Amino acid sequence: MFCKCAARASRALRPAHPRCGALQLSALSATVSASRTSWSRLTLKRESSNVNSACDSKVPQIPSWKPIDENQLPPATRVSPDLVDKLERLALVDFGSKEGVDCLEKAIRFADQLHVINTDGVDPMDSVLEDRDLYLRADTVTEGECAEELLQLAKNTVEEYFVAPPGNIPLPKREERSAMLKH
Amino acid sequence: MAASSSGYYKMLFSLRKYTNKSQSLYLIDTNFVIRTIWTSGSKYQLKPKVQTKSLPQMVGVVGLEIHAQIQSTSKLFSGSHVGFLAPPNSLVSHFDASLPGTLPVLNRRCVEAAVLTGLAFNCTINRKSLFDRKHYFYADMPAGYQITQQRLPIAVDGTLVYSLFEGRRKNQVVTKSVKIKQIQLEQDSGKSLHDNEQSQTLIDLNRAGVGLMELVMEPEMCCGEEAAAAVRELQLILQALGTCQGNMAEGQLRVDANVSVHRPGEPMGVRTEVKNINSVRHMAKAIDYEIQRQMEVLQSGGTVLNETRAFDSKSGNTIPMRDKEGLQDYRFMPEPNLPPLFVYESEASVPAGVDSAQVVVIDRLSAQLPELPSVRRTRLVETYGVLREHSFMLVNEDGLMDYFESVVQMTKVEPRKVIGWVMNELMGNLNLQNRKVSQSPISPCALAELINLVESGHISSSTAKQVFQEMWKAPEKTVGQIVKEQDLWMINDKEELRKICQKIVDRHTEEVQIIRGGNKKVLNKLMGEVQRETKGRTDPVQVKDILEEMIS
Numbered sequence: 001m002f003c004k005c006a007a008r009a010s011r012a013l014r015p016a017h018p019r020c021g022a023l024q025l026s027a028l029s030a031t032v033s034a035s036r037t038s039w040s041r042l043t044l045k046r047e048s049s050n051v052n053s054a055c056d057s058k059v060p061q062i063p064s065w066k067p068i069d070e071n072q073l074p075p076a077t078r079v080s081p082d083l084v085d086k087l088e089r090l091a092l093v094d095f096g097s098k099e100g101v102d103c104l105e106k107a108i109r110f111a112d113q114l115h116v117i118n119t120d121g122v123d124p125m126d127s128v129l130e131d132r133d134l135y136l137r138a139d140t141v142t143e144g145e146c147a148e149e150l151l152q153l154a155k156n157t158v159e160e161y162f163v164a165p166p167g168n169i170p171l172p173k174r175e176e177r178s179a180m181l182k183h
Numbered sequence: 184m185a186a187s188s189s190g191y192y193k194m195l196f197s198l199r200k201y202t203n204k205s206q207s208l209y210l211i212d213t214n215f216v217i218r219t220i221w222t223s224g225s226k227y228q229l230k231p232k233v234q235t236k237s238l239p240q241m242v243g244v245v246g247l248e249i250h251a252q253i254q255s256t257s258k259l260f261s262g263s264h265v266g267f268l269a270p271p272n273s274l275v276s277h278f279d280a281s282l283p284g285t286l287p288v289l290n291r292r293c294v295e296a297a298v299l300t301g302l303a304f305n306c307t308i309n310r311k312s313l314f315d316r317k318h319y320f321y322a323d324m325p326a327g328y329q330i331t332q333q334r335l336p337i338a339v340d341g342t343l344v345y346s347l348f349e350g351r352r353k354n355q356v357v358t359k360s361v362k363i364k365q366i367q368l369e370q371d372s373g374k375s376l377h378d379n380e381q382s383q384t385l386i387d388l389n390r391a392g393v394g395l396m397e398l399v400m401e402p403e404m405c406c407g408e409e410a411a412a413a414v415r416e417l418q419l420i421l422q423a424l425g426t427c428q429g430n431m432a433e434g435q436l437r438v439d440a441n442v443s444v445h446r447p448g449e450p451m452g453v454r455t456e457v458k459n460i461n462s463v464r465h466m467a468k469a470i471d472y473e474i475q476r477q478m479e480v481l482q483s484g485g486t487v488l489n490e491t492r493a494f495d496s497k498s499g500n501t502i503p504m505r506d507k508e509g510l511q512d513y514r515f516m517p518e519p520n521l522p523p524l525f526v527y528e529s530e531a532s533v534p535a536g537v538d539s540a541q542v543v544v545i546d547r548l549s550a551q552l553p554e555l556p557s558v559r560r561t562r563l564v565e566t567y568g569v570l571r572e573h574s575f576m577l578v579n580e581d582g583l584m585d586y587f588e589s590v591v592q593m594t595k596v597e598p599r600k601v602i603g604w605v606m607n608e609l610m611g612n613l614n615l616q617n618r619k620v621s622q623s624p625i626s627p628c629a630l631a632e633l634i635n636l637v638e639s640g641h642i643s644s645s646t647a648k649q650v651f652q653e654m655w656k657a658p659e660k661t662v663g664q665i666v667k668e669q670d671l672w673m674i675n676d677k678e679e680l681r682k683i684c685q686k687i688v689d690r691h692t693e694e695v696q697i698i699r700g701g702n703k704k705v706l707n708k709l710m711g712e713v714q715r716e717t718k719g720r721t722d723p724v725q726v727k728d729i730l731e732e733m734i735s
Binding site: 124126127129130131132133134135136137138139140141142143144145146147150151153156158159160161162163164165166 | 270273274278282289292294375376377379384387388517518519520521522524525543
């Protein structure tokens with residue numbers, strides 16, 4: 001399960017790279033404050049030809065990413081069986097096979113490439129709206145009283161309550177768990 | 184409580200608690216009112232029961248995390264109503280139920296409440312603060328995360344000043360303070376009702392999304408008594424500000440205590456977190472129990488585990504709650520749906536083009552700060568000359584200060600005399616019946632009238648106490664009516680007094696002889712007899728004069 005997710009994530013990441021291509025980034029670096037000029041360092045990595053060819057589309061016409069050399073990356077992370085067990089317990093999924101662990105390690109390795117990007121002096125951007133004013137609403141009641149409508153969406157209800165499985169009870173031990181998961 | 188609004192409670196829940204989330208559902212002890220916190224000492228005095236001779240004695244270290252529900256009409260990020268007892272899931276908007284596509288819209292009142300609270304504790308108000316997502320999976324948090332302020336909270340670096348009563352008679356006031364690390368805005372969760380028989384959890388989202396202020400204190404306190412005094416003061420300040428109603432039994436104020444022990448000078452010990460505390464008194468008990476338990480564990484060569492423990496109010500013990508499985512990873516991330524929150528210093532610093540009525544301005548809120556409890560106490564001491572410990576009682580009891588001041592204004596007697604009436608008669612009766620000051624059958628005006636009658640010599644002070652009890656039973660009658668009906672007016676007629684005194688002297692020939700023999704103390708016995716005869720309707724000074732005259 002985790003394996004699939006990781007694979008999906010890596011597929012999704014690749015086209016994401018060219019999408020934040022030169023056009024957008026150079027536009028951004030022009031508008032943001034001087035402290036953010038190092039964004040332009042990112043843009044330098046892109047092929048400048050994209051700027052011209054992407055006039056109509058914001059998606060670059062040809063892939064703009066380059067493979068990163070292994071020796072530029074930090075040492076590869078090894079996932080211990082204990083960590084796998086903990087992750088399985090937290091996520092309630094079973095991926096403790098050899099393939100599962102390989103897949104997880106590959107996913108981490110893929111993300112390691114982000115270390116190569118120089119972000120010195122760049123404040124992390126939480127949101128593209130971060131320079132906008134946060135709208136504050138007045139303290140008045142405008143919603144609610146729609147229990148019936150909401151409860152219709154739930155699979156199980158008792159009177160006006162939603163019904164959920166029993167709360168955060170400590171998970172049973174590994175051997176008991178596999179039996180439980182089958183139910 | 185939530186269950187009682189539906190028929191389901193009949194199915195007899197066996198409620199069990201896993202986290203503090205469902206705290207206010209049960210163990211509700213609404214009758215308990217903290218009145219004696221200033222006078223009662225800690226029952227768990229940390230005696231050096233287990234002490235090694237060569238090493239310095241271990242001490243407790245206590246830090247508090249307090250969740251205060253913001254008193255607002257609507258929730259933090261949605262326009263649904265905030266209410267305590269309402270049919271389940273009736274106060275829920277699409278956003279509160281985490282339906283896809285819904286977005287948070289911040290409530291200005293909640294921001295103002297947090298800023299006001301920050302100002303009251305002398306915090307630095309961050310002009311820019313950020314919202315984060317804290318992830319955890321629990322059915323009463325349907326989004327799978329809570330919006331909070333982890334990286335950059337709205338207020339930081341404040342101080343809570345509180346007072347403790349020390350000494351044998353608990354009348355020495357010691358002022359202490361504890362640092363407030365930060366105040367952050369965050370969402371409350373819904374409530375869970377655990378039905379163990381059917382192995383299911385019922386979810387009520389009425390509380391989900393209500394605005395909370397989380398106040399994080401530095402671990403600077405040493406015992407339950409200190410923590411109790413600090414929380415009581417915090418409660419009073421929040422109530423004075425109107426930013427939180429502060430009722431612990433209703434879950435408006437929830438306290439988690441981080442407790443550890445160490446020897447002074449050594450690094451901090453491993454701490455435990457005590458939850459499930461629903462009154463100030465229980466908190467003090469839980470903390471002291473936990474300190475004692477940890478000391479015993481260490482002294483017997485064991486190690487303290489970093490765990491969450493619940494307070495069991497029946498046994499007065501703390502018990503382990505659940506395995507935390509190491510440090511929980513909340514996967515904090517910036518909340519992408521909320522740009523940074525800006526508050527402005529003054530009207531002048533509001534940027535052009537922004538409607539200043541729509542934003543939060545610190546100067547405007549500073550001007551709104553009410554008189555805080557500590558200032559009130561000082562004013563009471565300075566204006567009325569009352570004792571400092573009395574000033575605490577007056578301020579700590581909701582409405583008592585106003586009552587006292589009204590009485591003082593309507594009488595000409597010294598405020599110190601009014602204090603006795605308010606503390607002993609009024610509070611004594613209120614406490615007996617577990618009533619609030621606002622529920623007193625005797626109005627300040629009626630009490631003032633009574634005090635004035637004593638002062639003008641129309642009734643004696645012992646009669647007045649009797650009248651007070653009558654007034655309590657029959658609030659519809661005036662003071663004058665009661666005094667007249669029961670014939671309690673003071674006997675001021677010299678002749679009548681002489682007659683009564685003569686009767687007593689005649690009846691007690693033996694005592695008279697003794698007094699004449701020089702033992703003047705026995706005169707007091709005769710005076711007592713006169714008081715009994717007249718049911719306290721005489722002035723002792725007058726009676727004494729008459730008796731002395733008759734005997735000599």
